[in-house]
Amino acid sequence: MQDSLMCDKSKYSDNWETPPEFYKHVLPLVKDYPIWEPFVGVSHRSTKAMLELGLDVLETPNDFFEQIKEWPEKDGKPRLLLSNPPFSQKFKVLEALVEAQADGKVKPFIILLPSWVYASATFRKLVVRTKIKPQLFIPALRLNYFSSQDGLQKKATSFDSTCICYGMEGEHWETNLCYF
Numbered sequence: 001m002q003d004s005l006m007c008d009k010s011k012y013s014d015n016w017e018t019p020p021e022f023y024k025h026v027l028p029l030v031k032d033y034p035i036w037e038p039f040v041g042v043s044h045r046s047t048k049a050m051l052e053l054g055l056d057v058l059e060t061p062n063d064f065f066e067q068i069k070e071w072p073e074k075d076g077k078p079r080l081l082l083s084n085p086p087f088s089q090k091f092k093v094l095e096a097l098v099e100a101q102a103d104g105k106v107k108p109f110i111i112l113l114p115s116w117v118y119a120s121a122t123f124r125k126l127v128v129r130t131k132i133k134p135q136l137f138i139p140a141l142r143l144n145y146f147s148s149q150d151g152l153q154k155k156a157t158s159f160d161s162t163c164i165c166y167g168m169e170g171e172h173w174e175t176n177l178c179y180f
């Protein structure tokens with residue numbers, strides 16, 4: 001594993017790392033996909049958790065907004081982007097993910113965000129403008145994130161986390177809402 005070039009320790013809200021139990025919850029949805037982790041944390045916690053579950057994960061240590069111009073593929077198919085993006089750039093990331101679909105080739109993604117983002121005016125306008133059909137995965141647990149500074153897990157995170165998804169297929173996606 002390489003060190004991420006993008007570890008900006010100055011933005012407090014950007015560097016919280018995902019607890020490994022999240023990946024156990026999302027596993028039924030993603031087990032058949034090769035994965036792309038573009039937002040590598042300081043400790044590679046997310047990649048390690050995915051590898052431990054037997055997933056095929058490619059980390060990219062580069063600037064996401066450059067890397068997305070060449071969405072990583074496996075066997076000619078776009079990998080599934082599964083990540084927890086830097087909070088301060090959430091709308092820029094969402095916009096880039098949606099814009100990446102403009103050539104008509106589906107590039108699936110699952111991104112973990114505070115649940116309010118899905119209902120925000122900014123995301124609603126993006127959906128209306130681009131006519132994208134988002135999906136939503138609601139994990140059945142309150143996620144308590146790890147600090148990248150001291151490695152400790154926060155005890156009582158004050159918000160619920162939800163995944164905005166796109167292009168996901170399989171038995172769990174009879175509708176665009178998925179709870180479990």
Ligand SMILES: C[S@@+](CC[C@H](N)C(=O)[O-])C[C@H]1O[C@@H](n2cnc3c(N)ncnc32)[C@H](O)[C@@H]1O
Nearest residue numbers: 006007008014017018039041046063064084086
């Ligand atoms: C919320 S943390 C999540 C880390 C890891 N994905 C996880 O879930 O544990 C987001 C990470 O993205 C990195 N980052 C910030 N801007 C980035 C960019 N433009 N491209 C790639 N990574 C970036 C930050 O340094 C931070 O480590």
